[in-house]
Amino acid sequence: MKAIRTCSGCGVPLGISRNMRWNGNGTITQVRDPAHRLIFFESDNLDRMWKALSEALGVTEEHVWELVIASKSRATRAFLHRTLPWYVNLAARLVGYRALMSAIEAQGLVMGYGKITLGGQYPRRGRPERVTVFIEDPYSLPLFCGDFKGAAEVLERRWASLTYQALDERRHQIDVTVSDEKLEEEYFHVQDGPPRREGDLAYTPCPECGAPRELVRFSWDLSRGIIRDTESGRRLAFFGTAALRAVFDELRHELGERVTPTVIDAERRNTLEAMGVEEARSGFEGLRVRAAIRGLGLLTALSLSPERMEAVVANPALPEYLVGLALGIFELATGRKGESSWELVDGGDLRIEVIPAS
Numbered sequence: 001m002k003a004i005r006t007c008s009g010c011g012v013p014l015g016i017s018r019n020m021r022w023n024g025n026g027t028i029t030q031v032r033d034p035a036h037r038l039i040f041f042e043s044d045n046l047d048r049m050w051k052a053l054s055e056a057l058g059v060t061e062e063h064v065w066e067l068v069i070a071s072k073s074r075a076t077r078a079f080l081h082r083t084l085p086w087y088v089n090l091a092a093r094l095v096g097y098r099a100l101m102s103a104i105e106a107q108g109l110v111m112g113y114g115k116i117t118l119g120g121q122y123p124r125r126g127r128p129e130r131v132t133v134f135i136e137d138p139y140s141l142p143l144f145c146g147d148f149k150g151a152a153e154v155l156e157r158r159w160a161s162l163t164y165q166a167l168d169e170r171r172h173q174i175d176v177t178v179s180d181e182k183l184e185e186e187y188f189h190v191q192d193g194p195p196r197r198e199g200d201l202a203y204t205p206c207p208e209c210g211a212p213r214e215l216v217r218f219s220w221d222l223s224r225g226i227i228r229d230t231e232s233g234r235r236l237a238f239f240g241t242a243a244l245r246a247v248f249d250e251l252r253h254e255l256g257e258r259v260t261p262t263v264i265d266a267e268r269r270n271t272l273e274a275m276g277v278e279e280a281r282s283g284f285e286g287l288r289v290r291a292a293i294r295g296l297g298l299l300t301a302l303s304l305s306p307e308r309m310e311a312v313v314a315n316p317a318l319p320e321y322l323v324g325l326a327l328g329i330f331e332l333a334t335g336r337k338g339e340s341s342w343e344l345v346d347g348g349d350l351r352i353e354v355i356p357a358s
């Protein structure tokens with residue numbers, strides 16, 4: 001595979017600085033598909049979150065994974081169908097999985113998904129019935145499984161099923177079996193997010209590549225597909241917000257309203273591990289940049305005292321994540337555990353209030 005080029009000024013891979021935009025309204029979007037929004041977020045709390053959900057809701061972890069894989073594959077189908085229709089048709093007929101996988105592998109390395117390699121396909125020529133991939137250090141195994149299942153379904157325009165197994169502590173094998181059952185057009189619907197507000201946040205651009213200078217705090221290990229925050233040591237990855245939204249909505253639909261507080265609590269704990277006290281106390285400007293560099297939205301108001309915290313976020317990516325973040329910030333800054341109330345108000349702004357837990 002070709003070496004992945006990085007910026008000599010800030011170390012960010014050019015695949016990131018050329019293809020993503022950090023916007024003044026607190027969002028991260030793809031240059032070629034501005035409707036596709038992403039967050040750049042700590043990933044190693046996800047497996048803990050699936051586990052917490054299964055415990056809180058009294059279902060097996062396998063069942064939670066099944067729901068995650070199903071909803072993620074649906075979101076991936078919608079995304080690929082919208083962005084790559086011509087390529088998909090060409091790829092399946094002419095280019096084959098090997099070329100497609102090398103593109104997916106390179107993307108996985110810069111996006112922080114881990115190291116993806118194609119294991120093989122059967123039969124070797126023509127329409128494959130079974131395709132094997134290996135992934136080392138996956139950012140989340142069920143999310144990756146959903147991605148791969150969705151990609152195979154779009155390529156083959158047929159339903160697929162999959163199995164996964166751990167080969168050792170880091171490596172997993174995933175086998176996708178393509179069925180004879182055709183995938184109909186209606187499964188490709190895309191849900192677009194609400195309209196976005198303008199914003200006035202200004203980043204300092206890297207003079208070499210134009211990416212926000214704030215990204216120097218993250219390091220890319222491009223041989224393994226691992227991105228880390230050099231201050232907290234925590235791992236991050238880029239996630240499509242529509243896909244994560246689809247996963248949480250599906251979990252709530254299947255498992256009930258207790259999904260929301262469980263996700264919020266997982267993000268509260270994530271914040272306690274990923275953020276320092278000083279950062280939590282960095283005030284409006286500091287927290288505004290911290291949220292925006294992750295694409296979570298634009299903090300437009302903040303007040304924080306030991307008795308109360310109030311925040312308003314325009315263009316909120318995932319309200320549960322932001323509420324968990326607010327709870328974690330309150331706890332770090334005041335030393336007291338908080339309890340939250342929140343609502344989406346006019347124009348889609350998220351209003352959060354945290355008071356000390358009773």
Ligand SMILES: [Zn+2]
Binds near residue numbers: 007008010206207210
């Ligand atoms: Zn740069």
